[in-house]
Amino acid sequence: MTKDSKFLQVLAAYDERMQSEDEIMKSLPVVEGMKRRDEFLLSVGEDAAVFMNTLLKSAKSKTILEIGTSYGYSTLWLAEAARENDGIVITLEADETKVTYAKHRLYEAGLSKYVDFRVGDALALMKEAKETFDFVLVDVWKELYLPCFELFYPKLKNKAWVVADNMIFPTQSIEETKRYQNRIRNTGVFSSVLLPIGSGMELSQYEQIK
Ligand SMILES: C[S@@+](CC[C@H](N)C(=O)[O-])C[C@H]1O[C@@H](n2cnc3c(N)ncnc32)[C@H](O)[C@@H]1O
Numbered sequence: 495m496t497k498d499s500k501f502l503q504v505l506a507a508y509d510e511r512m513q514s515e516d517e518i519m520k521s522l523p524v525v526e527g528m529k530r531r532d533e534f535l536l537s538v539g540e541d542a543a544v545f546m547n548t549l550l551k552s553a554k555s556k557t558i559l560e561i562g563t564s565y566g567y568s569t570l571w572l573a574e575a576a577r578e579n580d581g582i583v584i585t586l587e588a589d590e591t592k593v594t595y596a597k598h599r600l601y602e603a604g605l606s607k608y609v610d611f612r613v614g615d616a617l618a619l620m621k622e623a624k625e626t627f628d629f630v631l632v633d634v635w636k637e638l639y640l641p642c643f644e645l646f647y648p649k650l651k652n653k654a655w656v657v658a659d660n661m662i663f664p665t666q667s668i669e670e671t672k673r674y675q676n677r678i679r680n681t682g683v684f685s686s687v688l689l690p691i692g693s694g695m696e697l698s699q700y701e702q703i704k
Pocket residue numbers: 535536537538539561562563564565566567568569586587588589592614615616617633634635638
């Protein structure tokens with residue numbers, strides 16, 4: 495993994511924030527943690543990020559959709575691959591404060607040019623989107639996985655990759671993520687596998703019926 499120094503500096507800042515947040519989150523009762531969830535990065539974590547970054551580069555994916563920017567940790571990794579692929583990350587987030595932070599970090603990493611930040615409700619933004627996608631990361635609140643899928647499915651290019659996070663953890667949202675998993679597997683047009691990376695990722699590749 496060769497990454498430039500600006501990327502590594504920004505990554506170190508995220509890692510520092512992540513470590514202190516992990517301690518706070520561990521000390522909070524589940525209900526309190528849920529109430530305060532907007533304070534935290536809630537990132538996919540490094541293993542999942544490295545996996546997606548590598549996959550994007552091998553697949554040479556150009557039009558990358560991220561549903562759930564949060565504070566931009568996963569966006570950083572997707573954008574680093576987009577730069578190599580001469581592509582773009584379109585990232586959707588409802589919370590403007592988080593987007594402001596993410597924009598600042600991506601600017602520091604020298605990757606702003608490769609990210610199109612769209613602020614608002616992901617479902618509305620996806621309905622408006624004119625693009626078709628080579629890669630989608632689904633990492634929004636879990637009750638939205640299924641409605642999000644119905645909106646991006648018609649916008650997938652042939653052989654597009656779709657990654658959905660939190661298929662294994664947290665266990666409280668397993669019912670919702672399972673519903674997404676059943677839906678994508680039952681279409682019959684995706685090859686899909688559950689990977690024990692990070693919080694569990696459903697990796698699916700779309701293959702158009704000829
Ligand atoms: C798990 S976090 C994303 C983490 C991020 N992908 C990362 O790895 O750094 C989920 C994000 O989805 C956002 N979100 C929730 N509902 C949304 C909606 N309807 N439209 C857009 N964003 C939404 C939340 O504000 C939150 O920041």
